Amino acid sequence: xxxxxxxALLLVAGCGAAATPVPLVPRESPRPILPPPPWQAKVSEAxxxxxxxxxxxxxxxxxxxxxxxxxxxxxxxxxxxxDKGKIAVVAEGDLPAPAxxxxxxxxxxxxxxxxxxxxxxxxxxxxxxxxxxxxxxEMTDPVTPQAQTVDAFxxxxxxxxxxxxxxxxxxxxxxxxxxxxxxxxxxxKLRPGLSPRxxxxxxxxxxxxxxxxxxxxxxxxxxxxxxxxxMGNLALQRTAFLRAKKLQEQWARWREQESTRIEADSxxxxxxxxKRDERVQRAAWCKANEEPDPCxxxxxxxxxxPNEEPQPSEPIVTPDRDPGTETLVGAxxxxxxxxxxxxxxxxxxxxxxxxDEMGFRIRSFHHALEAYKIRDRLATRQxxxxxxxxxWGFKMEAYDGIxxxxxxxxxxxxxxxxxxxSEEGIQRLNQEAGKALASGRRAxxxxxxxxxxxxxxxxxxxxxxxxxxxxxxEPGKDADVVLWTRNPLSVYALAERVxxxxxxxxxxxxxxxxxxxxxxxxxxxxxPAVPALLGGIGGAK
Amino acid sequence: xxxxxxxxxxxxxxxAKPAVVLKPAKAAAKEEAGPxxxxxxxxxxxxxxxxxxxxxxxxxxxxxxxxxxxxxxPGGATLLPAKGMVITPGLVDALTxxxxxxxxLESSTRSDHQLAVSNDSVHAGFRAxxxxxPASTVIAVxxxxxxxxxxxxxxxxxxxxxxxxxxxxxxxxxxxxxQAPLALHVHLDSDAAGDGAGHGxxxxxxxxxxxxxxxxxxxxxxxxxxxxxxxxPSRLDLEALASALDQKLPVVFHVDRAADILxxxxxxxxxxxxxxxxxxxxxxxxxxxxxxxxxxxxxxxLQQPSSFDALGAREDNAALLDKAGVAVGISTGETHNARxxxxxxxxxxxxxxxxxxxxxxxxxxxAEALGLGARYGTLAVGKTANLVVWSGDPLEIGTQVLDLVIxxxxxxxxxxxxxxxxxxxxxxx
Numbered sequence: 001x002x003x004x005x006x007x008a009l010l011l012v013a014g015c016g017a018a019a020t021p022v023p024l025v026p027r028e029s030p031r032p033i034l035p036p037p038p039w040q041a042k043v044s045e046a047x048x049x050x051x052x053x054x055x056x057x058x059x060x061x062x063x064x065x066x067x068x069x070x071x072x073x074x075x076x077x078x079x080x081x082x083d084k085g086k087i088a089v090v091a092e093g094d095l096p097a098p099a100x101x102x103x104x105x106x107x108x109x110x111x112x113x114x115x116x117x118x119x120x121x122x123x124x125x126x127x128x129x130x131x132x133x134x135x136x137x138e139m140t141d142p143v144t145p146q147a148q149t150v151d152a153f154x155x156x157x158x159x160x161x162x163x164x165x166x167x168x169x170x171x172x173x174x175x176x177x178x179x180x181x182x183x184x185x186x187x188x189k190l191r192p193g194l195s196p197r198x199x200x201x202x203x204x205x206x207x208x209x210x211x212x213x214x215x216x217x218x219x220x221x222x223x224x225x226x227x228x229x230x231m232g233n234l235a236l237q238r239t240a241f242l243r244a245k246k247l248q249e250q251w252a253r254w255r256e257q258e259s260t261r262i263e264a265d266s267x268x269x270x271x272x273x274x275k276r277d278e279r280v281q282r283a284a285w286c287k288a289n290e291e292p293d294p295c296x297x298x299x300x301x302x303x304x305x306p307n308e309e310p311q312p313s314e315p316i317v318t319p320d321r322d323p324g325t326e327t328l329v330g331a332x333x334x335x336x337x338x339x340x341x342x343x344x345x346x347x348x349x350x351x352x353x354x355x356d357e358m359g360f361r362i363r364s365f366h367h368a369l370e371a372y373k374i375r376d377r378l379a380t381r382q383x384x385x386x387x388x389x390x391x392w393g394f395k396m397e398a399y400d401g402i403x404x405x406x407x408x409x410x411x412x413x414x415x416x417x418x419x420x421x422s423e424e425g426i427q428r429l430n431q432e433a434g435k436a437l438a439s440g441r442r443a444x445x446x447x448x449x450x451x452x453x454x455x456x457x458x459x460x461x462x463x464x465x466x467x468x469x470x471x472x473x474e475p476g477k478d479a480d481v482v483l484w485t486r487n488p489l490s491v492y493a494l495a496e497r498v499x500x501x502x503x504x505x506x507x508x509x510x511x512x513x514x515x516x517x518x519x520x521x522x523x524x525x526x527x528p529a530v531p532a533l534l535g536g537i538g539g540a541k
Numbered sequence: 542x543x544x545x546x547x548x549x550x551x552x553x554x555x556x557a558k559p560a561v562v563l564k565p566a567k568a569a570a571k572e573e574a575g576p577x578x579x580x581x582x583x584x585x586x587x588x589x590x591x592x593x594x595x596x597x598x599x600x601x602x603x604x605x606x607x608x609x610x611x612x613x614x615p616g617g618a619t620l621l622p623a624k625g626m627v628i629t630p631g632l633v634d635a636l637t638x639x640x641x642x643x644x645x646l647e648s649s650t651r652s653d654h655q656l657a658v659s660n661d662s663v664h665a666g667f668r669a670x671x672x673x674x675p676a677s678t679v680i681a682v683x684x685x686x687x688x689x690x691x692x693x694x695x696x697x698x699x700x701x702x703x704x705x706x707x708x709x710x711x712x713x714x715x716x717x718x719x720q721a722p723l724a725l726h727v728h729l730d731s732d733a734a735g736d737g738a739g740h741g742x743x744x745x746x747x748x749x750x751x752x753x754x755x756x757x758x759x760x761x762x763x764x765x766x767x768x769x770x771x772x773x774p775s776r777l778d779l780e781a782l783a784s785a786l787d788q789k790l791p792v793v794f795h796v797d798r799a800a801d802i803l804x805x806x807x808x809x810x811x812x813x814x815x816x817x818x819x820x821x822x823x824x825x826x827x828x829x830x831x832x833x834x835x836x837x838x839x840x841x842x843l844q845q846p847s848s849f850d851a852l853g854a855r856e857d858n859a860a861l862l863d864k865a866g867v868a869v870g871i872s873t874g875e876t877h878n879a880r881x882x883x884x885x886x887x888x889x890x891x892x893x894x895x896x897x898x899x900x901x902x903x904x905x906x907x908a909e910a911l912g913l914g915a916r917y918g919t920l921a922v923g924k925t926a927n928l929v930v931w932s933g934d935p936l937e938i939g940t941q942v943l944d945l946v947i948x949x950x951x952x953x954x955x956x957x958x959x960x961x962x963x964x965x966x967x968x969x970x
Contacts, residue, residue, distance in 0.1 A: 127847055128846055128847055130848070218646075391877070393679065393682075394877055396647060402958045402961050403958070404962050427843075438941065443966065491937055491938045
C-alpha cells in the first residue's frame with residue numbers, strides 16, 4: 001500500500017486517462033473547536049431581553065452650559081448634541097442644531113454624564129421597607145452564587161425614579177452582604193421598564209457579590225452555623241472556589257475527551273470515505289478497462305474486507321449543571337466581575353490572598369473604609385475602591401473610617417468610586433462626591449472638580465466593565481446625560497433633566513412613574529401607568 | 542511626616558478662601574472663667590434671621606458679651622480677624638444619640654435604650670443623662686462639622702425615656718450636660734407600631750400611661766400607702782410622665798403618618814402636654830393644624846418613603862411647613878452621621894426652605910422648642926458662647942469649619958479620625 005500513491009502519480013503522469021485511479025489519503029482534520037456551553041456564552045442572565053426603542057429619540061442640543069466631561073476636561077461654554085441615542089458632538093462654543101433637534105439653553109447650567117452607582121439595592125430592598133420587599137439577601141446558606149438580583153428586582157420601586165431625579169442613570173444591583181457569596185449582580189439603566197431584563201445594559205457582564213468580615217459571621221454565627229468567625233468566612237469561600245475549580249477541571253476534561261472523541265470519529269469517517277471513494281473509482285476503472293489485473297485482486301480484497309460505514313460514538317456526558325458553581329467558574333475566567341464587600345485593611349488583604357490562591361481577579365472592593373491604609377497595593381493591583389464620603393462607626397469594622405479615604409485612594413493612583421448602598425444616598429451621589437472632594441482638599445490632596453465627578457461616572461463605569469460606552473461625555477458614547485441647575489458638587493444643585501440613551505427619563509416637576517405611587521395620597525398628580533419615554537410602550541407622552 | 546494638626550485651619554485648596562487664617566486654638570482651659578476672645582470683621586448670622594456684616598463678637602466667661610457691627614475689641618481680648626468668614630451659632634442636632642452609642646452594632650457599647658426587663662414598652666424613667674459618655678469618639682467628629690450641642694435621646698420602646706441637652710465638650714457628663722431631663726420621648730412611628738401592636742394599640746398604651754400618671758399625681762400619698770389601683774408604669778416612669786403632665790418636660794412624639802400626627806395633637810390637648818413632632822414625614826399634610834397648635838416639628842430632610850407611615854415623605858416638607866408658619870427644626874436622627882446636619886439643612890434649602898429658616902432649624906428652633914431659648918440657639922449678648930467660624934456658607938459642601946467655640950472655649954478640631962489621617966497621610970512603605 002505504501003508505494004501505491006507514488007505508483008499512481010507515475011501512472012497519472014505517463015498514461016493520461018487510462019491511468020489507474022489515485023488512492024485518496026485522509027486529510028489531517030483540525031482538532032474540533034467546541035462552542036462554549038450556553039451558560040458561558042451569555043454575559044448576563046438578562047442579556048437578550050433589553051428593551052429596544054421602536055423609533056430613535058429626537059436629537060437634543062444643549063448650548064451654553066458648562067460641560068464637565070468626566071475625562072479630566074471641562075468646557076466652560078460648550079455645545080453637546082445627542083443623536084440616535086449616542087453623544088454625537090461635544091465642543092466649545094455654539095454649534096448649529098441639526099434639523100428637527102430639540103434645542104435647550106443651558107446658560108449658567110452644567111452638563112455631566114449620567115451618574116453610575118456601583119452599589120445599589122434598589123428594587124431588591126424596595127421602598128416602603130416592608131418585609132415583603134426583603135429580596136436582597138438569600139440568607140438560607142452563606143454561599144449562594146446561584147442567586148441573582150435580576151430575578152428579584154422590582155422595577156416599580158419608587159426609589160428608582162428618585163435616584164434618576166438625582167442624576168443617576170445606571171446602577172449595579174447587588175445582593176446583600178449577609179452571605180459570603182451573595183450571588184450575581186446585574187447592571188441596569190434606570191429607564192422605566194416592566195422588568196429588570198428590559199433595563200439591562202446590553203453587553204454588560206454580571207457581577208459577583210462577595211462579602212467578608214462581620215456580616216456573614218453575624219448572620220450565621222448567631223444561628224450556630226458556619227461561618228461564626230473570620231476563619232469560617234475564608235474557609236467557606238475557599239471551599240466554594242475549590243468546588244468551582246473542580247467544575248472548571250471537569251469541563252476542561254470533558255472538552256478534552258469530547259474533542260478527542262469527535263476527532264476520532266471524524267478520522268474514522270475520513271478513512272471510510274476515502275476507501276469508499278477509492279473503491280468506487282477503481283470499480284469504475286475496472287469496468288471501463290476490463291483488465292483482469294489488478295481488478296481481480298481488488299475485487300477479492302473488497303469482498304474479504306468490506307468497507308463498513310463507521311457509526312458516530314456516544315458523546316461524553318457533560319458535567320452536571322450547577323448554576324452557582326458555574327458563576328464562580330465565570331469569576332475564575334473573568335467573565336463575571338468580582339466585587340467584594342470589605343471594610344478592614346486586613347480583611348481586604350486576606351481576600352486578595354484568596355484571589356491569588358484561587359486565580360480570580362477582584363474588580364473592586366466595596367465600602368473599603370480602610371482602603372487608605374493599603375491604597376498603594378490596591379492601586380498597583382488595579383482594584384477599584386467603592387466607598388462613601390463619610391460613613392463610619394456603625395460597626396467595629398467601620399470604626400477607622402475617615403472622610404479622606406476616597407481622596408487618598410485617588411492620590412495613590414487608585415480608582416476611587418463613591419457609591420451609595422442607600423436609597424437616600426443614591427439621590428445625592430453628586431453631593432457625596434463633593435464632600436469627599438472637600439475632605440481631600442482639606443488634607444492637601446490636589447483634586448479637580450472633574451476628579452470628583454469621575455468618582456461617580458467614569459470610575460464606576462470601569463468597575464462595571466462598561467467604560468467603553470458609558471461614564472463620560474465623549475462622542476460615540478451612550479447619551480446618558482444630566483443637565484444640572486448649577487455645579488453638581490454644590491449642595492444646592494438639582495438635576496433639571498436627565499436622558500438615558502437619548503430618551504428623556506426625567507424632567508423636574510414631572511410626575512412619578514412608579515405604579516406603586518399611583519393613587520396614593522402623596523404629593524403628585526396622578527401619573528400615567530408607564531410613561532411613554534421609550535418609543536412604543538405606554539400611552540401618550 | 543504627619544500633616545499638621547487640623548487645629549490649624551489650613552487654607553483650603555480651592556474652596557472659598559478666607560481672607561485671614563485663624564491662629565490655632567490652644568487646648569481649652571477648663572476653668573469657668575474662660576478666655577476673652579473677639580472675632581472681628583465676620584459676617585454673622587444670629588440664628589434669628591438677622592445677618593450682620595463686618596461684625597465683632599466678643600466672648601468672655603463662656604458667654605457672648607458684645608456683638609455688633611464694627612465694634613472695637615475690648616482691651617486684653619485675643620483678637621481674631623475674621624474678615625471674609627461666616628459666624629453662626631453652634632449647630633444643634635436635637636435627635637441624636639451621640640455619647641450613648643459608640644458602635645451601633647455592638648450592644649455592649651450602647652446605652653441609648655433600656656433593655657426590656659419585661660414586655661413593658663414604657664421606659665419613661667430612663668434618662669439619657671445617666672449613660673452619657675463624654676469620652677465617646679463620636680463627639681469630636683460631630684464637632685468637626687460644626688455641632689456644638691446635641692439633644693441626646695433614648696430610643697426603643699413606646700415611651701423610651703428622657704433626653705438630655707449636652708454641649709459637645711467636657712470631661713464628665715456633669716460638665717457636658719446643660720439640661721437634663723430635656724424632654725420625654727414617645728415613639729409612635731412605624732418602628733413602635735411594627736412591634737405588632739399597631740398604631741391604635743400604641744396610642745392606647747400611651748394614653749394609659751399618661752392617665753395612670755395623672756391619677757398617680759393626684760393620689761401619691763395613697764399610692765405610698767398602697768391604697769390605689771395598680772398602675773401600668775413603674776414608679777419612676779410615673780414620675781417622669783407626671784413632669785410632662787406638669788409641662789415641665791416637653792414631649793417629643795416620634796411620628797410620621799399624617800393621621801397619627803393629628804392623633805398626637807388630640808392626645809396632647811387631652812393631657813395638656815407640650816408636644817414636639819419628631820420625624821413628621823407627612824407633617825406637611827397637616828401643616829395648618831400644626832401651625833394653629835403652635836407645635837414645632839423636628840424633621841429629617843432626607844426622609845424617604847421608607848414605610849407606609851412615611852409614604853407622603855417629600856423633600857420640601859420643611860419648606861411647606863415653614864410657609865405655613867410651623868417652627869421647623871432639622872435633625873439627622875443619626876449618631877455617627879450627625880456630622881451631616883449642615884448638609885441636610887442645605888438640602889432643605891435646595892427644596893425651597895428659606896436660607897435663614899434652615900440655619901434657624903439647626904440652631905434656634907431646637908433650643909426654643911426644648912425650652913432652652915434663653916441660653917442657646919442664637920448669637921446674642923448674655924447667651925452661651927457656642928459658635929462656629931466658617932470659611933463660607935455653612936450649608937455648602939465645600940465650606941469648612943475654621944474655628945469652633947463651646948461655652949467660650951475654642952476647641953481644637955481634632956478627633957480620632959484626624960489622628961488616623963495623620964498616621965496614614967504618608968504610608969510607611
